[in-house]
Amino acid sequence: MNDKAIPNDRSTALLTDKYELTMLQAALRDGSANRQVTCEVFGRRLPNERRYGVVAGTERVLRAVEDFRFSANQLAEMDFLDDKTKEYLRHYRFSGQIDGYREGELYFPNSPILTVRGTFGECLVLETVILSIMNADSAVASAASRMVTAADGRPIIEMGSRRTHEYAAVTSARAAYLAGFDATSNLEAGYCYGIPVSGTAAHSWTLAHTNPDGTPNEEAAFRSQIDTLGVDTTLLVDTYDITKGVETAVKVGGPKLGGVRIDSGDLGAVTRRVRKKLDDLGNHNTNIVVSSDLDEFAIAGLRGDPVDAYGVGTSVVTGSGAPTAGMVYKVVEVDGIPVAKRSSSKQSVGGAKRALRTYRSSGVAVEEIVYPFEAAAPDTGQLDTREMTIPLMRDGHIVDGLPDLHASREYLAKARKTLPWEGLALSRDEAAVPTRMVGFKK
Amino acid sequence: MNDKAIPNDRSTALLTDKYELTMLQAALRDGSANRQVTCEVFGRRLPNERRYGVVAGTERVLRAVEDFRFSANQLAEMDFLDDKTKEYLRHYRFSGQIDGYREGELYFPNSPILTVRGTFGECLVLETVILSIMNADSAVASAASRMVTAADGRPIIEMGSRRTHEYAAVTSARAAYLAGFDATSNLEAGYCYGIPVSGTAAHSWTLAHTNPDGTPNEEAAFRSQIDTLGVDTTLLVDTYDITKGVETAVKVGGPKLGGVRIDSGDLGAVTRRVRKKLDDLGNHNTNIVVSSDLDEFAIAGLRGDPVDAYGVGTSVVTGSGAPTAGMVYKVVEVDGIPVAKRSSSKQSVGGAKRALRTYRSSGVAVEEIVYPFEAAAPDTGQLDTREMTIPLMRDGHIVDGLPDLHASREYLAKARKTLPWEGLALSRDEAAVPTRMVGFKK
Numbered sequence: 058m059n060d061k062a063i064p065n066d067r068s069t070a071l072l073t074d075k076y077e078l079t080m081l082q083a084a085l086r087d088g089s090a091n092r093q094v095t096c097e098v099f100g101r102r103l104p105n106e107r108r109y110g111v112v113a114g115t116e117r118v119l120r121a122v123e124d125f126r127f128s129a130n131q132l133a134e135m136d137f138l139d140d141k142t143k144e145y146l147r148h149y150r151f152s153g154q155i156d157g158y159r160e161g162e163l164y165f166p167n168s169p170i171l172t173v174r175g176t177f178g179e180c181l182v183l184e185t186v187i188l189s190i191m192n193a194d195s196a197v198a199s200a201a202s203r204m205v206t207a208a209d210g211r212p213i214i215e216m217g218s219r220r221t222h223e224y225a226a227v228t229s230a231r232a233a234y235l236a237g238f239d240a241t242s243n244l245e246a247g248y249c250y251g252i253p254v255s256g257t258a259a260h261s262w263t264l265a266h267t268n269p270d271g272t273p274n275e276e277a278a279f280r281s282q283i284d285t286l287g288v289d290t291t292l293l294v295d296t297y298d299i300t301k302g303v304e305t306a307v308k309v310g311g312p313k314l315g316g317v318r319i320d321s322g323d324l325g326a327v328t329r330r331v332r333k334k335l336d337d338l339g340n341h342n343t344n345i346v347v348s349s350d351l352d353e354f355a356i357a358g359l360r361g362d363p364v365d366a367y368g369v370g371t372s373v374v375t376g377s378g379a380p381t382a383g384m385v386y387k388v389v390e391v392d393g394i395p396v397a398k399r400s401s402s403k404q405s406v407g408g409a410k411r412a413l414r415t416y417r418s419s420g421v422a423v424e425e426i427v428y429p430f431e432a433a434a435p436d437t438g439q440l441d442t443r444e445m446t447i448p449l450m451r452d453g454h455i456v457d458g459l460p461d462l463h464a465s466r467e468y469l470a471k472a473r474k475t476l477p478w479e480g481l482a483l484s485r486d487e488a489a490v491p492t493r494m495v496g497f498k499k
Numbered sequence: 500m501n502d503k504a505i506p507n508d509r510s511t512a513l514l515t516d517k518y519e520l521t522m523l524q525a526a527l528r529d530g531s532a533n534r535q536v537t538c539e540v541f542g543r544r545l546p547n548e549r550r551y552g553v554v555a556g557t558e559r560v561l562r563a564v565e566d567f568r569f570s571a572n573q574l575a576e577m578d579f580l581d582d583k584t585k586e587y588l589r590h591y592r593f594s595g596q597i598d599g600y601r602e603g604e605l606y607f608p609n610s611p612i613l614t615v616r617g618t619f620g621e622c623l624v625l626e627t628v629i630l631s632i633m634n635a636d637s638a639v640a641s642a643a644s645r646m647v648t649a650a651d652g653r654p655i656i657e658m659g660s661r662r663t664h665e666y667a668a669v670t671s672a673r674a675a676y677l678a679g680f681d682a683t684s685n686l687e688a689g690y691c692y693g694i695p696v697s698g699t700a701a702h703s704w705t706l707a708h709t710n711p712d713g714t715p716n717e718e719a720a721f722r723s724q725i726d727t728l729g730v731d732t733t734l735l736v737d738t739y740d741i742t743k744g745v746e747t748a749v750k751v752g753g754p755k756l757g758g759v760r761i762d763s764g765d766l767g768a769v770t771r772r773v774r775k776k777l778d779d780l781g782n783h784n785t786n787i788v789v790s791s792d793l794d795e796f797a798i799a800g801l802r803g804d805p806v807d808a809y810g811v812g813t814s815v816v817t818g819s820g821a822p823t824a825g826m827v828y829k830v831v832e833v834d835g836i837p838v839a840k841r842s843s844s845k846q847s848v849g850g851a852k853r854a855l856r857t858y859r860s861s862g863v864a865v866e867e868i869v870y871p872f873e874a875a876a877p878d879t880g881q882l883d884t885r886e887m888t889i890p891l892m893r894d895g896h897i898v899d900g901l902p903d904l905h906a907s908r909e910y911l912a913k914a915r916k917t918l919p920w921e922g923l924a925l926s927r928d929e930a931a932v933p934t935r936m937v938g939f940k941k
Binding site: 078220254281399 | 538619623635696700702709711
């Protein structure tokens, strides 16, 4: 029995598809490894006809690129490579440039999210790890952002660790926090990223206080939880009868009880009943926390009900119907020549790109203009503009002063306010902001 | 900038929801931490009304439980815990028993997939990491197994790393291989789990051979690939015009060319055209590999077409519409007393459980019988039976002689043959094998 999936040395170099290394071997042999290329990360469409996407994972990508080194042990394993290729990989260190959208930025179909420039050899081998991170993190952040809007100012706690890969759980907590969630249940995410960690109690807690004769003892469970965690804790009241659970909670916790959590049933009807019960008992300041398979639609549906906080699990860590953002990484320029796949579907526009976004004086976004990377910014008349494409990596080093997770979270909260009103709708439709390509040859 | 999501010391102990440790603190204080409990991993239903699920992740779970230790650094971070709890965690080592379904076994709604026995304290804290692994791995394996059936003996290569979290990519490759996929593109999965790794080439390869004047040079790309990787390589022929791509591939590779890959278009029509072209050129032994958003339905739809191998990405790593298996971990017994949540939805049956499956003499499964863990096996008349529940961990140690990944893969291939014919249907319906609870009080 052996599980080496989490390597001790943290190298990201084998989080890679084999064909990248066999192509590298051929490219070293025929010389194309030294051609200067530009690779672009973009999404052809937004999943499920959503109105916008959220760029997430950028910081993790830059870190993974810096960490992309092959250890002697890893190279020794790869008997399918010739010595020249192994020697190249032994010294591999990305030395190129990365520009792109900052983390927490909104994106739309064909937004040039990352522009990676360097030799074909050095850019080629980064495809998988860059896409894995961007696709996973952006999927979660894009779904989470819709939930934050649906919650309309009420706090949301991410508690989906148990529904996704154990390490995806950690980065999902990060992506949800970026999108505006208030806390996570995941300890590792708190430890790694400084995200607030919170939690209540499980049904197992109440069940573990069953009397020796087999009768329930919810009161003992509640009393012990309050004794240890204080009266501002949140008690889970739906293990047996919810109404009795609330009565017992108030009996034990008194008027200062922090909250009750409800994890089953018709949450709208139940929260109204529980709110009335709490108020009748004088517990006007005791909060109601709800969980139980909530997604953005269920959250929106509870907007008129007395909910003080949401706990969201499965739907956020699985991207609420879109578990991957569907971004691709394509060579768009070779030695200054725009290139693109041409056959049938999946066509794209060749050439290195950058983008700006225009805004009305009210601050509402009008359109995104994508133009050649080396060209001057197009004239946008009297509209305000913001450059979307910023330097992220220079000569293989992460540029100084990039915003951290907390700053990116604040940035996104403001960026969401630039969407036209239909941009926050949960229904399916076109992207809220159109993307226009300017200055490219067809 | 800091990404510590992949810890150097590989401890799994913080892949945990905070409430598990706060409940532990209260349980240590009130004594309930010492009560003997049984926790059960099961799924209330199969996602998307599938006919069966595949148990995957068991070996990884057992390993994670063995590795579940708290380092001094981790404990120092947890300022929300009292000294007694930190002391308990400092010495934490699971010392209980785990029984359950072997990896690669089929499961159905309410199958008692894992039965974890120990003190409440030691079982409580394992909830998140056990569920994360089982839910992620079983989701992928369950989807992959349907694809293997749909492929009807043709090989499938897993190539979805870029569409999921960078470490989920590695374990997804493992789960897909367990389910019968033949290879993966992911190098780390090959390195960690001994899975065959394969690959072809990307469009970037062809595009990187664009002439200095901007004209395409597919021939140079193909020639270089064959020079380096040999004539049995697979050439990607759909960067420009597919028919010309095939002609160029045969011109360069000759009659012994290994294969061509097609990654776009109407794959049925295109493969028929390409097969005819290859045959007309005398390349009867050149294989056709297809990729491009394939799922089990698309694979089945190509059954009558001249496809020699499938490359499957997004759909398999995202569980083809069911990115999590939806398993839960519930306390079902406390000091020998069966317990269960009783309110409204999400009811379950209390009591520690084990299961056997019955079969006709033809080998076809009839039903799954779930019965009390300590009871004698129920009489199943003249039907053949197989005990589903086997010892996996004893006193905190993984039992000797558990099957490895390759053995589990073979086991699953045989287990699939025990399904009634409708069990292999891709349409939505009830589980193929009914589960019956025997000997439990309601």
